[in-house]
Amino acid sequence: MTQLYDCRDAFNEKLLELAAKDSRIVTVVNDSVGSSKLNQFRKEFSTRLINVGIAEQNMVGVGAGLANGGLIPFVCGASPFLTGRALEQIKADVAYSNTNVKLCGMSSGMAYGELGPTHHSIEDMAWLRAIANLTIIVPADPNETAQAVSAAASINGPMFLRISRLGVPQVHPADYKFEIGKAALLREGRDVTLIANGVLVSKALEAAELLAARGIQARVLNMATVKPLDKEAILKAAAETGGIVTVEEHTIFGGLGSAVAEVVVTNQPVPMRILGVPGVFAPTGSAEWLLEYFGLTAQGIFDAALELTGARV
Amino acid sequence: MKIDSNRQEKIAALSRLATKVRRRDMQMIYKAKLGHIGGDFSATDILVTLYSEVLKIDPKAPNAPDRDRFILSKGHCAGALYTTLAFAGFFPEAELDTFVEPLSNLNGHPNRNKVAGVETNTGPLGHGLPVAVGTSIAANLTGLGYRVFVITGDGELQEGSNWEAAMAAAHFKLDNLTVIVDRNRLQQGDGTEQTNQLDPLDDKWRAFGWSVREVDGHDYNNLLDTFAQVPFEPGKPSCIIANTHKGQGVSFMKDNVAWHHKVPNDAEYAAALKELDALDGVAAPKPANEEVEVKVGV
Structure with a gap:
């Protein structure tokens, strides 16, 4: 049977690896440490995980402010709330202000299943695609997820990563080279x-x-x-x-x-x-x-x- | 209270600069036939005090990592900010003539990627304070120790995002963060208290964990003293509720809701200029200890 992976694991492994090398990398969450699987990040870099509580508008604004201060914030929240609740902050504070913020929409799509349409994020691509100056990446497997995180950290500019919690197989060979903007x-x-x-x-x-x-x-x-x-x-x-x-x-x-x-x-x-x-x-x-x-x-x-x-x- | 001569000189200089800013701002708005003159004038004395005496900034190095940050959350008052920035040396005064013209850097709301000295793009209300919270946290994490100042409108505080940020600022003990509320008691369509009551505003900020002072937002001596004392309490963000008058400096604009974004006609422009000219070099008259009479529905 094909092994299935939760891309949040690859996301976090790569983030931990990068954060160990680059003190500018910080995370911002809306009480979403567990759902973003950031427990280990909190353990290793406690002061660099900023939990603003259940407040998505503030979370994205705080991300923009951290970037203004020279840091590289990965703003992680369940995609329906990150995108829906904070859409104007994404537009004005991140995309239009051109801040170096990495928005990470976790558990996107219909991953929350029975929790229902309030918790589904099946509108996020439409909302975000309409905003100028925002790179949008939807990785397919752990390998691509890890490379997308590396790319996000190394490229200066606003970015959205759509990270699922549904199990997926590796679809790329081990030597696959992810490149932004290339199918x-x-x-x-x-x-x-x-x-x-x-x-x-x-x-x-x-x-x-x-x-x-x-x-x-x-x-x-x-x-x-x-x-x-x-x-x-x-x-x-x-x-x-x-x-x-x-x-x-x-x-x-x-x-x-x-x-x-x-x-x-x-x-x-x-x-x-x-x-x-x-x-x-x-x-x-x-x-x-x-x-x-x-x-x-x-x-x-x-x-x-x-x-x-x-x-x- | 006795004011020493050094302080008196500072006050006179601030007063002259504020009048210069108001006059230039009004010229700009009159020419462009667009702007928010009422709110510009209520915030002008606070802006010139910050840029002249408080902020550690260098217009020649507007992106220096350790600069103090200033964020104008009430971005519609870009006219006052642009004029203040120009006189502070961030860009040539002549550029003010391009205000809102096609392809100008000076949009109706400030853009950090086009105007030196602007920290974040504002315009939609309730955005400045969350960004300021993030920047204040960054100052601590990076050890650069700079301070962050934000001016919010008072009507703007009806936006919930401010209170999300207010809660977080206290939680993170951001005593490098100061918010100045431009408390002119008017918003676009009516008085703040007639629209969605803000009072008791000081109690609200205190309840959110901030250290609060009230000042006369047009009294330079009062402003200088207050800014010199931030943070008011270690471990707490500071809130300055600056009691101001919308349209301050021009009698027929003052406290008049109609001047939120009205553009002066020729006669009004001439009359306002005359009043501002008369103020030149003279410290703004200290408002009598009267209740603000808010004219609404004009």
């Missing part, structure tokens, strides 16, 4: 392209296996950087495979699918299918159950790709 080509194919990120990349890879069994060779791109988007990889996929299926743990309005569509329709129009949550609040169910319910599975991606390629010929 990772995980499987070559000429018949259709599957573009996913985060926890759904592994499902896209499984779907590609199912498609291959039907003689359809699907290209699989991991679009970890939602902003700035790898337009080149998208246009190449459109030109070479003639159709694109996007998959995201997010509403279909304004997220990865929308971002890809914006590039495709204005440059290289090809048929697309956008898989995600179809503009509804999720019913009660576990995270895994909800992914099934909304067809965000290998089978769901397979069906969409089959329909798209069939419709094309």
Whole structure:
């Protein structure tokens, strides 16, 4: 059985490693030490973990202030509250002020399952993508998560990392080199392209296996950087495979699918299918159950790709 | 209280500078046909006192790591800030003529990436204090020991984010942080107390763990004494409630809610200039010990 990983572990291991070498690295939390898995960070760097309590607007403002003082704050909170509650602070204090703040939206998507739509973060990509001067990264596995944390620490500027708590397999080889703004080509194919990120990349890879069994060779791109988007990889996929299926743990309005569509329709129009949550609040169910319910599975991606390629010929 | 001659000179200089700032700010707003003159004038005496006598800053090194930080949380009063910064030497006075013109660095609200001396982009209310809390924590963590000063509006304190930050500042014992509340008792549409009551404001800050003093925000002697005493108590952030008058310096603007963002017409501009010219070189008259009469609904 494939081993599954919680990307928060890789996030924290890398953060601890970097913090040991760079005293500018600090964390800011909203009583979210446990849910961000920052217990070890607190133990090792107690004065460098700033817990502002349950106060997200202040948390993001404090992050901007710490950056003003020359520090590199990783502001960690559950993604629905970090993004929804503090959106104006993200816009004004971080993105518009161009402060060196790393916003870390933990347990994003529908990871909180049965806790319901208040705790789901399936709007965050749409909200944040609309804000200028903000890099947005959605890592797919532990390897990519660790490299995204390193990149965040080394690059000066506002950044959002979307970190899931759902178990994912390693989808990248050990020698994978993550680069901001570059899609990772995980499987070559000429018949259709599957573009996913985060926890759904592994499902896209499984779907590609199912498609291959039907003689359809699907290209699989991991679009970890939602902003700035790898337009080149998208246009190449459109030109070479003639159709694109996007998959995201997010509403279909304004997220990865929308971002890809914006590039495709204005440059290289090809048929697309956008898989995600179809503009509804999720019913009660576990995270895994909800992914099934909304067809965000290998089978769901397979069906969409089959329909798209069939419709094309 | 007897004021020594050195202090008297300082007060006279502050008064002259404040009048210069008000006059230049009004010229700028009159030319641009946009601005927030009422709030600019209520904060002017506090701003010139900070920039002349309190802040450890060097306009030639506006990003020096150990500089004191000043944050204008009521970002709509950018006109007063820009004018003060220009006269403090952060950028040439002539640049004030570009205020809100296309592609000007001087937007209607301050932008730290375009204007030297601006620490964070403000405009939406309730943003300055949380950022100041973070910067104050950074001063402690880095050991650079600088101080952080914030001016908030009073109406602005209706934003909950201020109180999140106020709680945190006390919790983290940030005695390097001072907030000055520009207590002019007016907000855009009405009196603060008619809109969403703030009083007893001093008790609110005290209850949040701050050390609080009230000052006359137009009395330089009072302001100088008070700033010299921060932190008021070790281990506590300091709050200065500065009782001010919106539109201070021009009789027909003073305490008049209509002048939140009204732009003077030709006659008003001439009349206001005349009043400001008359103040030049003269210490602002000490307000009599009267209750502020707030004119609303004008």
